[in-house]
Structures are given as C-alpha cells and as structure tokens.
Amino acid sequence: MLHLNKVHHIAIICSDYQKSKTFYTDVLGLTIIREIYREERESYKLDLALNGVYTIELFSFPNPSQRPSRPEATGLRHLAFEVNDINETIDFLTSKNIVSEAVRLDPTTDKKFTFVADPDNLPIEFYEK
Template identity: 60%
Template sequence: MIKLKAVHHVAIICSDYQRSKNFYSQILGLPIIAETYREHRDSYKLDLAVNQHCQIELFSFPNPPKRPSKPEAQGLRHLAFVVESVADSKVELEKKGIPVEEIRTDELTGKQFTFFQDPDGLPLELYQA
C-alpha cells in the first residue's frame, strides 16, 4: 500500500494573474518561493509557501474556463488553512476589504471556522488550530 506523508501543494488556475498574485502574497501574506513565466504556454507559475511543508502553485493560462461552484460541482470543494485565531484572522481580512462569512463551530470537533473567497470565487476556509 502507498504511504502518503503529507500534502505537498495545491494548484490553482486564476483568471487574472496579477490580482491573484496580490491576493495570495499580499493579503494572505504567503511568501513567494519562485515565479516562472513559461513562454511556450503563455503562462505564469507562482510558488507560494503555506508553511515549511506545503505550497500553493498559482497558474495563469490564456482564457481558462470558469469554475462551476453553484450548485456545488464535483471536484475540490474548498481549500482550508489552519489559523491560531479564526476571529482575529476574520478581522484582518475584513480590514483589507475581503468579505468573510460569520464564524461557525464545527459540530464534530468543536473548532471554529469560516469561509471567504479568492478573486475568482474559489472558496477558502479558515479553521481553528
């Protein structure tokens, strides 16, 4: 049996590279590891560190199709980030003009969580450590 050790990265295709680069690196504060322009694909790839073990790969492609999200479609539902304080993180995002849903409590774990969206409407979650 294969033994998975961790999630290495999550890949996201965005509609507006500069807007999404700003969102993930400036608003969410993820450090940039590397930025590559691939001329043969007319595509950028931006590697962002979530922590020492996990990354987000942000891609741009010419005219990518929109992601169906409502009603919820098959596939990745959302991306969740662990934070020390959901309440403090919600306030910080709202100060930067990012709408954030009301904080809820996970009925199975008792942990707080909330959702917000990236510039393309990808659902992102903040989950209490």
C-alpha cells in the first residue's frame, strides 16, 4: 500500500505576480521562504510558508492560459485554510477590500465556512475550526 506522509505543497500559477504576491503575503499572511526569478523562463517562483511549514509555490509565466476554476469545475476545487473564527476572518478580509461569499454551514460537521477569490479568481475557502 502507498504510504503518504502529508501534502508537501500546492503550486499556483498567477497572471499578475505582484498582485498575487501581495494577496498571499500581505492579506493571507504567508511568509516568504525564497523568491527566485528564472530568467530563461521569464518566470518568478515564490516559496511560501504557513506557520513555518512550506505550503505554496506561486509561479508567474508570461501569458499563462486561462482555465475554469470555479468550485464546481473539473480539476482542483479550491484551497482551504482553517481559521479560529469565521467572523473575525471576514472582518479582516473586508478591511482589505476582499469580498467573501455568505457564510455557509457544513451539514456534516456543523462548521462555518466561506469563500473568497484570489487575484486570479481562484477559490479560497476559510473553514472555522
């Protein structure tokens, strides 16, 4: 049987590197591990950590192709972060001019959650602990 230890990282390709870098660092609070410009690919690669754990690779490429990313589109559905208080999270996001969807209740766990969109309209979920 295959033994998986944990999710190692999530890779995201963005269309506007500076805008996405600001969203993932200044808004979501991820910390930069390293930032590399790969001249031969005209591409940035930004390694980000959440609470000291390597989590996200943010890539930029010239003219990346578009793909549907709504939660119900085929492919990766969304990226979810656990939060302690959904209302505090929404208040903070609102202070950064980020609009969240209406709070939903998970019928299985009775936990609250909501979605926002990153600068490329990728769905980001916040799920209350």
